[in-house]
Amino acid sequence: TPYTADVTDRIVxxxxSAGLEVVAVGSFLEPDDHVVARITEGAVADGAAIVAGADGCEGVFVSCTSLRTFGVLADLEKRLGKPVVSSNLAFTWHLLRLAGVDDQVPGLGRLFDVGIDRGDG
Structure with a gap:
């Protein structure tokens, strides 16, 4: 995350509480959203890779819609060998799936290989 410790703790x-085990957390500890928006994709990828190296880590969630992630997620997944999802990626996936768009989108990682259960069948 880019968040301060108290915000990051609330996210954890x-x-x-949703049943996920959080084995590692990393943060840029940046309270200014204007600064967060300038954090490079490379820095985000490096931070995610550090967190992904924790014992028991099965996937990585990059939290914050101001962090730029789309350009590095698929490559990061390949490099780490585990799923990597960001807030923006999950939001985009969910909106498209709810709208009935089930297309696979190259370069956005394995999340876009998954459909959504609309409860209609």
Whole structure:
């Protein structure tokens, strides 16, 4: 995340309350959203790779819609050998799936290989 420790802790608690085990967390500890928007994709990828190296890590979630991630997610997944999802990627995937667009989008990682259960069948 780019967030301060207190915000990051709230996110961790939320994920854990949903049944996810959080084995590692990393943050840029940047409270200014204008600065967050200038964090490079390379820096985000490097941070995600560090977190992904934690024992027991099965996937990485990059939180914050201001972090630029689309250009590095698929390559990062290949390099790490585990799923990597960002806030923007999950949001985009969910909107498209709810709209009935089930297209695979090259370069965005394995999330776009997955459909959505609309509960209609």
């Amino acid at each position: 608690r939320h994920l854990e």
